[in-house]
Amino acid sequence: MDIASLAGMLLGVVMFLFGVFSSGGASGLFNMFDFPSIIITLGGSISGTLASNKLQDFIAGLKSITLTFKEVPQDPAAVIRNIIDLSNTNGIEDEFLKKGIMLVVDGTDPELVRGIMETDLGCIEQRHKKSIAVWEKWGELGPAWGMIGTLIGLILMLKDMNDASTIGPKMAVALVTTLYGSLIANWLCNPTASKLSVNNNNEMMMKEITVEGILSIQAGENPRVIEEKLKSFLSPSAREETAEGSVGGEE
Numbered sequence: 656m657d658i659a660s661l662a663g664m665l666l667g668v669v670m671f672l673f674g675v676f677s678s679g680g681a682s683g684l685f686n687m688f689d690f691p692s693i694i695i696t697l698g699g700s701i702s703g704t705l706a707s708n709k710l711q712d713f714i715a716g717l718k719s720i721t722l723t724f725k726e727v728p729q730d731p732a733a734v735i736r737n738i739i740d741l742s743n744t745n746g747i748e749d750e751f752l753k754k755g756i757m758l759v760v761d762g763t764d765p766e767l768v769r770g771i772m773e774t775d776l777g778c779i780e781q782r783h784k785k786s787i788a789v790w791e792k793w794g795e796l797g798p799a800w801g802m803i804g805t806l807i808g809l810i811l812m813l814k815d816m817n818d819a820s821t822i823g824p825k826m827a828v829a830l831v832t833t834l835y836g837s838l839i840a841n842w843l844c845n846p847t848a849s850k851l852s853v854n855n856n857n858e859m860m861m862k863e864i865t866v867e868g869i870l871s872i873q874a875g876e877n878p879r880v881i882e883e884k885l886k887s888f889l890s891p892s893a894r895e896e897t898a899e900g901s902v903g904g905e906e
Contacts, residue, residue, distance in 0.1 A: 660723040660850055667842045689831045692804050696835040699800035704793040708785075715782075716789025723850040732893060734861050735885045738868030751775070751862055755869035765873055772866045776859065783855040787848050794844030801836020805829045864888050 675683045705713050737752065754775070758768045808829025816822060864885050871881040886894045 656724055657726045657850075660846070663846060664842065671838070671842075686827060687831065687834070689828050692808075692828065692832040692835055695804035695807065696797065696801045696832050696839065699803060700793055700796040700836070700839060703796040703800065704789060707792045707796075708789055712785045713789055716786040719786035719789075719851060720847055722854060723847055731861055731864055731889055734864050735868070735882065735889075738865065738872065738881065738885065749865070752865050752869070755865060756872075759869060759873045765870055768873065769866060769870060772862075772869070776862045776866070779862070780855060780859055783851065783858075787851045787855065790844045790848035790851065794840040794848060797839030797844060798833070798836040801833040801839075804832025804836070808832065860888060 672684070675687055708716065734749075734752075737749065751772075755768065755772050758771060763771075806829075808825065812822065812825040812829060867888075868881060868885055871884060876884075
């Protein structure tokens with residue numbers, strides 16, 4: 656499990672509760688709850704997000720939140736080691752790498768190999784971006800629907816100002832919807848979209864390394880040359896770790 660997403664969400668709840676309790680105590684937390692505001696903000700923003708996507712993309716997007724809690728192995732150095740080992744021996748576990756190697760074994764033209772694998776990579780990224788777009792759209796519409804709820808509350812309050820003692824409570828209820836919209840965007844949607852984007856970028860880099868490695872093997876390049884070429888994808892610190900791991904398989 657990726658503890659960062661879970662810890663971040665729980666910490667967000669703690670910070671929210673701390674802010675409420677430190678200012679208004681237990682009664683302050685009760686004042687934060689208003690059922691009509693929840694319906695307007697949550698229901699409205701979800702309906703707008705649904706209207707902005709195809710149904711299957713919307714459902715897949717919501718399900719993608721589980722990916723933010725999964726610890727998916729993302730080790731470019733390990734991918735490079737596998738490719739270098741593959742240039743000397745044979746043993747494949749990664750499906751994307753296996754597909755590329757099979758194309759090479761079948762004698763497919765190098766440019767066609769690149770085209771097929773980059774098309775596959777592009778389709779994977781497109782699916783990821785559809786899921787990310789769902790969360791981005793929800794994060795965009797959450798505050799907007801919160802403001803709509805606030806405006807509704809203010810209109811109703813201004814329509815009935817005979818009792819001055821009710822103005823304050825009505826104003827507080829009206830502002831609660833803005834709070835809900837902000838929480839939806841900044842506690843749930845934006846962090847989820849950002850985490851999914853990070854995961855997508857990491858996976859795309861891993862697959863780009865795989866494509867370059869396979870084409871280098873097909874070209875008959877020396878394992879050390881392949882290693883140095885693929886290490887250009889890595890940060891300086893990751894290159895050092897890769898070097899310490901003896902990527903070339905030689906002592």
